[in-house]
Amino acid sequence: SLSVLQALEDGLKRADADPSVKAVMICGENGKFSAGADIRGFSSPKKHGTALGPIISLIERSEKPVVAAIEGVALGGGLEVALGCHYRIAHVKARMGLPEVTIGLLPGAEGTQRLPRLIGVPAALDIITTGRHIPATEALKLGLVDEVAEENTVEAAIRLANKV
Numbered sequence: 001s002l003s004v005l006q007a008l009e010d011g012l013k014r015a016d017a018d019p020s021v022k023a024v025m026i027c028g029e030n031g032k033f034s035a036g037a038d039i040r041g042f043s044s045p046k047k048h049g050t051a052l053g054p055i056i057s058l059i060e061r062s063e064k065p066v067v068a069a070i071e072g073v074a075l076g077g078g079l080e081v082a083l084g085c086h087y088r089i090a091h092v093k094a095r096m097g098l099p100e101v102t103i104g105l106l107p108g109a110e111g112t113q114r115l116p117r118l119i120g121v122p123a124a125l126d127i128i129t130t131g132r133h134i135p136a137t138e139a140l141k142l143g144l145v146d147e148v149a150e151e152n153t154v155e156a157a158i159r160l161a162n163k164v
Helices: 003-016 038-041 052-061 077-084 099-103 111-119 122-129 136-142 153-163
Strands: 026-027 066-070 073-075 087-091 093-098 147-149
Touching: 003 026, 003 052, 026 153, 052 077, 066 077, 066 153, 073 077, 077 093, 077 111, 087 136, 087 153, 093 136, 099 122, 111 122, 136 147, 147 153
Parallel strands: 026 066, 066 087, 073 093, 087 147
Antiparallel strands: none
16 A cells, blocks of 8 residues: 555665664564555556655665565565565465466566566566465575574564674
């Protein structure tokens, strides 16, 4: 939603400007990272505000380490947000993917560029073209996530942020 995008942008800008902040951790609420955009909003008139692509670029450009704590799902735009982060930790039960392709939409926030850079073209093509959901253990093997946590993903992400 626009409010989530605006909150992400505001939080990132505040963190970057605050010298006491050494790292940033992005997580979802209630055990879910992000299921991406609500496709019902695609047919509504365009609203002015922040777009996902520039927010992800802001994350990527941050001089402070940004860690994604992925719980539940990181799908579509949610995965694209995680791809913009410098590090990614996923709960062992988390799933990731770009399912919008199954309804004829291409990932629109540069996920088709960031994913191949991270995991290589063959693996990325499989994920991009099939829309399948990748379990955390497979994501770790592919290099999509840096760690898999069996317990508290947020605490694991904070530990990683403190380490880097």
